[in-house]
Amino acid sequence: MIHAVEEVQASRATLGDYLTLTKPRIIALLVVTAYCAMVVADGRIPPLGLTFFALLGLAMSTAGAHAVNMWYDRDIDAVMSRTRRRPLVTGKIPPQQALWMGIGLELASIALVLWRVNSLTAVWTTIGFLFYVVIYTIWLKRRTPQNIVIGGAAGSIPPLVGWAAVTGHMSVAAWLMFLIIFLWTPPHFWSLALYKRDDYQRAGVPMMPVVRGERSTKWQSAVYAVLLLGASIALYATHVVDVIYLVIALIIGLGFIAVHVPLLREHMPQVRWAKRTFHMSLWYMTGIFFAMVAGGLWR
Structure with missing residues (x-):
């Protein structure tokens, strides 16, 4: 019965629900900071191809981290007014689907950045994903008032991603x-x-x-x-x-x-x-x- 209900609820999920899972407004801000770092590092507008693949890889990694975050936090999201309409809380997207979506986006991000950008950029996108999911979401958020102070390092990584994409070093x-x-x-x-x-x-x-x-x-x-x-x-x-x-x-x-x-x-x-x-x-x-x-x- 539970699985049947999940299938019915999941069938109501729209593209917008999956987009909500990735927190697109936050992605936009992080991508902008990475791009600005690329411009400063290059001293000019960086090549279009490099820009596209570096920022796409970052966006995919960030989207994956947000999906896993919503999977883990679905219990507390249900009792907060600003998050109680998220698709995992309403049942539109099954939790396991969100988890695998997040992991899949991160793996695809690593492969893309290794292929089209460089290894240092892939390292930083991966560190950002792990820091947000493991250090902030799972470890710090529910345990200490310093959650945002330490966890803020995850959102600070995009400029390092952008700089590494252009220069290959820090x-x-x-x-x-x-x-x-x-x-x-x-x-x-x-x-x-x-x-x-x-x-x-x-x-x-x-x-x-x-x-x-x-x-x-x-x-x-x-x-x-x-x-x-x-x-x-x-x-x-x-x-x-x-x-x-x-x-x-x-x-x-x-x-x-x-x-x-x-x-x-x-x-x-x-x-x-x-x-x-x-x-x-x-x-x-x-x-x-x-x-x-x-x-x-x-x-």
Whole structure:
């Protein structure tokens, strides 16, 4: 009977449901950061063929990691308002199908990148997959409020993928791009967690606002915003970007710090500035990597 129900439910799954399984909006952001790193590494628009296969491989690997993440987290997704309509929760896609889809996408990604890009790029895409699935999803997410801090390394890997695809090696500049995303991740996710606190509490996920409280979360977020500004300035010192990058990095970096001032003054249940900080974090990430491209092409 159970298998019969799963077959009926699976038959209702659409292409959109499978696309949802891969978290396409997150993939888009990660692919953009990898491409920006490719441009900076090359000092020009990189070859179309190399770009296509490197970014396709990264997208496949990331999609696979997200599918496995949804497979593992389907129990807590069911009790959170922002995730309870995901296709594994609603039963449109059977769990085993999502798991094998994720593993299959990763294996295909490795094969593609080894064939058309280089081995170092394949290594970094694989590390990103394993870090997100094993370190963040399975090990850290349900065990420690530092889940996002450490787990954020997974989302920081795409610039390393892009740099490796163009150069075949790593550099200080590539690691600084990694560091920028790594330091950006806590204030980005914690601002979301501030106004989704009840969701995480219901699911038993020890996000910082749930475990340490809003005040500690906001102060730590502000510290990361300051460190983020420092890391963005350090990238200019590597001479892979021009002064236009530095100007933009200073403006948006100081702006991101500035939104933490009213955020620190805000108290639950008020979440207006938590939401604004979250949206500002998205604009920041777009702006800083746009600045890298502009500064990299014009240096």
